[in-house]
Amino acid sequence: MSSTIDSILVESRVFMPSAETVSKAHISGMSAYKALCAEAEQDPDAFWSKLAREHLTWHKPFSKVLDESNAPFYTWFEDGELNVSENCLDVHLKNGNADKTALIFEADDGAVQRVTFRELLARVCRIANGIKAMGFGKGDRAIIYMPMSIEVIATMQACARLGLTHSVVFGGFSAKSLHQRIVDVGASLVITADAQMRGGRVIPLKAAVDEALTGAGSEVVKKVVVYRRAGTDVAWDEARDVWLHDIEEGQPDTCDPVAVEAEHPLFILYTSGSTGKPKGVQHASAGFLLWASVTSKWVFDAKPDDVFWCTADVGWVTGHSYIVYGTMAAGLTQVVFEGIPTYPDAGRFWQMIERHKVTIFYTAPTAIRSLIKASQAHPETHPERYDLSSLRLLGSVGEPINPEAWVWYYNNVGGGRCPVVDTWWQTETGGHILTPLPGATPLKPGSCTLPLPGISTSVVDEAGNEVPEGRGGLLVINRPWPAMIRTVWGDPDRFTSGYFPPELKGAYLAGDNAQRDKDGYYWIMGRTDDVLSVSGHRLGGTEIESALVSHELVAEAAVVGRPDATTGEAIVAFVMLKRPVPEGKEAEDIAGQLRDWVAREVGVIAKPRDIRFGNNLPKTRSGKIMRRLLRVVAEGKEVLQDVSTLENPDVLKQFTGVY
Ligand code: WTA
Secondary structure, three states, X not given: OOOOOOOXXXXXXXXXXXXXXXXXXXXXXXXXXXXXXXXXXXXXXXXXHHXXXXXXOOOEOXXXXXXXXXXXXXXXXXXXXXXXXXXXXXXXXXXXXXXXXXXXXXXXXXXXXXXXXXXXXXXXXXXHHHHHHOOOOOOOEEEEEXXXXXXXXXXXXHHHHHOOEEEEOXXXXXXXHHHHHHHHHOOOEEEEXXXXXXXXXXXXXXXXXXXXXXXXOHHHOOEEEXXXXXXXXXXXXXXXXXXXXXXXXXXXXXXXXXXXXXXXXXXXXXEOOOOOOOEEEEEXXXXXXXXXXXXXXXXXXXXXXXXXXXOOOOOXXXXXXXXXXXXXXXXXXXXXXOOOOOOOOOOHHHXXXXXXXXXXXXXXXXXXXXXXXXXXXXXXXXXXXXXXXXXXXXXXXXXXXXXXXXXXXXXXXXXXXXXXXXXXXXXXXXXXOEOOOOOOOOEOOOOOEOEOOOOOEEEEOXXXXXXXXXXXXXXXXOOOOXXXXXXXXXXHHHHHHHHOOHHHOOOEEEEEEEEEOOOOOEEXXXXXXXXXXXXXXEEEHHXXXXXXXXXXXXXXXXXXXXXXXXXXXXXXXXXXXXXXXXXXXXXHHHHHHHHHHHHHHOEHHHOOOEEEEEOOOOEEOOOOEOXXXXXXXXXXXXXXXXXXXXXXXXXXXXXXXXX
């Protein structure tokens, strides 16, 4: 843990919600927000139990709300039973919305496919019946490695319908990463596709699964279900592999939802921490769904005729909470996109908003920044060239949004009339934590503003004491909330030590630095650990380091992030080889090999941007690598800090060449 150096807040503009937005909002005005906060504070159990009764359909009602007896292993609504897929789909059929469009899927090549809630439920049931017929059910775990599609959403929902716990692996991770996750989670079922289509390219997925399943420990997998997306040739194991369309064939359109206990693990999603291998963040069925759907309604101010588009991939938590579960439980019509924002050109997002009359658009700052850049180079891709008048609300997620990008987004995409909700949260929090409410919160560009009702947050020092306003510190969440991480799969000690260090007296440690201003608004200053945020993707610096040192040429490596105007951070690797420091062509060749190696070991998304070579790494006398100094070098700056604690200060001068 380390706290940030205090920095001066430069942004002072405030944007008030319009009278129209306020008058129509679920939470209308700051007084309504404050009243809800007060209600939650006075009697948290009553607050949460009211929400859980109003927003969820239960098979067996709960009598207990929060159980703190085994803290920090909190449980919520423990004796209640429900089914998540029933809450996302069947409820809308019962409410007269059977023929409402649930999903508008736009493929990489622009082809569009729509499904209603009735059709989606039928599809989910056929897939669930197919999975059941192969002998899988509650207590089994499935790895899902699929492209953005109606099929991946239906498959996740089908797992939920049967009580199977899923673990989705983003398609940008390699066979090796997939193998690690299959083994760690103990998956008996893998669901994948032949290939995925992105930006006009065909990227094989089944081949990666085949490779992942040759590794030790992967014999736990009994079946591999394959969705035929691209029609490419794939290797086939007759005993193990089966097509998705074949398991659906002849199955009925109905499948009774399996009632599960509230705490039954809905999913395990791997994410990067400060050390070692990725951790499996385990989420419970009821608490997760409750907060994902309540925040969908509050923060996106969901209305029956909205068309909601979250551009995230379901391989990340944002896709879980705000595509597959929360927003679907809220009954929103959603756009789902297979491709990338720059194909066929950088106007793709704006063209899709125009085409599908999107009303709520939720994306990452990295996408906004790259589209700003693109629109400067290619004015025909500028949002002003499109009709974006359907939009009424914009959202941002995944990393801090710089005020310039915020204001551009607000003016050029939102036409100066759409509030921007800058939502701070994490894989571990399951849903939004700090965020404006569109019909209540005055907005300050670059601030994720205030905690949601029911959520108590603080900025503290390393001893757990609150720091004064305007001072940097550690962001903590003081009280448990229903959608919080339940444990790290298979490693409860890592859960307690990583998130609940004793100094913080029971508060949850988020791993971000933050500060509050005079209005109590939160400003996120970045991670306190070695977690990097590259194009909104959360990656572990230590994972990339381990990948590098496992290469035969590498003796030692350190990985840091360098600020990047588009991707947030760029990965910079400092490498000491087992041979003399290379230069010129040799250095370029080795850097190329190392990049390919990292792509194989971790995934293409983890390839270092810069590689710098030296004959050692800067270390303290106790042998600790000084990443703080490497960050300065990575930025191309001169190290002005005191280097007297270094064992080998001269080494800093070596890393001049960037490959
Ligand atoms: C960062 C993504 C600033 C933060 C939902 C957090 C943000 C990490 C914001 C979690 C935001 C997310 N402003 N930083 N609005 N949203 N972050 O688990 O560092 O992939 O700890 O969840 O992203 O990343 P994760």
